[in-house]
Amino acid sequence: MLALYDYHLPDALVAQEPARPRDSARLLVVREALEDRGVLDLPDFLRPGDVMVVNDTRVIPARLRARRGEARVEVLLNRAEGDGTWHALLRNARRVKVGDTLAIEGSEAIARVLARPEGGTAILDFGSDPAALEQALAAGEMPLPPYIHRDAPRGADREDYQTLFAARPGAVAAPTASLHFTPRLLAALEAKGVQRATVTLHVGAGTFLPVRDDDIGKHRMHAEWCELTEAAAATINTARAEGRRILCCGTTALRLLETAAMGIEDRRSPIPPFRGLTELFITPGFRFRAADLLLTNFHLPKSTLMMLVAAFAGLGRIQAAYAHAVAQGYRFFSYGDATLLERAA
Incomplete structure (x- = not known):
């Protein structure tokens, strides 16, 4: 039932910019009991030899302004x-059809519409010359989520x-759990003996x-490209x-590992490398094979990620954690504070 993943969030708790410095964000540790800590305390909860899995995707300026004749069209590369x-x-x-061309404002790039698969989606062809796409992206804006309000784009958001x-360009949203990391936090984790794997x-x-x-089983995830x-x-x-133990820094790292581990019966059996698309939708009842701990931000009500964290830590724990976070004034969503979740038995 969808209502199980809903909660009331005052608008004032939606973070509009990150904590400065980034590692000064708060950390809610969710185990048998809740513990209010800070992101800099993360090494306290890890052991020598734990492996921290991070996502090296890089966000591209994927929001483009375009014209079809005199009509303006907004394009979000996905x-x-x-x-x-x-x-x-x-x-x-609504009137864009196969064969139309979209002129990307602020550049000389042209995108041809190859297909209109469903709803508001399209397959666009920028041509075989990589320079055309580079021109389009140079004119693009960072695709901030809709709950971060800007009267005009801010240059600071690009960083x-x-x-x-971030190393491999291709994302249209940041793996936000990793926004909290700084060189001093990484140094503390290395001093603790925590290893790192990059996906x-x-x-x-x-x-x-x-x-x-209301029947969450009918929801279909958009495919995302990934590589282990x-x-x-x-x-x-x-x-x-x-x-x-394996600590996934973010739901993206977790979904990739669990995609690669599908079909493994013994939790210590090797996870094979993986390269391709994932549409994995994790809901309560899912059997986790790869992750032991999850570092993640607070998620939108009724979202697939609320269902994922409920599956990982237990619905009751998540409901209690979110109620506590609201009461204690934690900052929510992409630029907000973090949680450290222990996998439910």
Whole structure:
């Protein structure tokens, strides 16, 4: 039932910019009891040999302004399809049809509409010359989520909405749990003996889409491209075989690992490398095979990510944690505070 994942959140608690410094954000530790701490305390809850899995995706300025003749169209690039083509979400585009061309404002780039699969989506072709897409992105805006309000784009968001690990361009939303990391926090984790494995999941715009059907089983996730390399899988598998814990920094890292681990029966069996698309929708009852701990921000009511954290930590614990966070004035969503969740038995 969808109402189980709802909660009341005062608008004043929706963070409009990150904590400064980033690692000064608060951390709600969710285990048998709740504990109010700070992100800098994260090493206190980890052990030597634990493996921290981070997502190295880089957010691109994917929000483009375009024209179809005299009509203005907003384009949100969602997922690279290869050879200069992109799956995109369109606004003000009811009359846009296959074969139309969209002129990207602020650049000389042109995108041809190859397909209109469903609803407000389209497959756009920027051509085989990479320079055309580069021009389009140079004119683009950072795709901040709709609950972060800006009268005009802020230059600071190009850095604020990027994690310390960002290396591989392709995301249209940040893996926000990693926004809290700073060099001094990484140094403290390394001093504790925490290892790190790097994966990639290019976060798509579907991360912000609400679940609308009361029967959550009818919801369908947007596909997102991801990769677990042989090297990262080896680091993770060695730890699992030795009984060491896996901390996923963000729901994106967790969804990728659990996608790769589907079908594994023994939790210590090796997770194979993976490269491709994931549409994994995690809801209560899901059997976790890879992750032991999850660092994640607070999520939107009735969202797929609320269902994921409820599946991971237990619905009752999550309901209590969110009620506590609201009462204690924690900051919510992408630029907000963090939670550290222990996997329910």
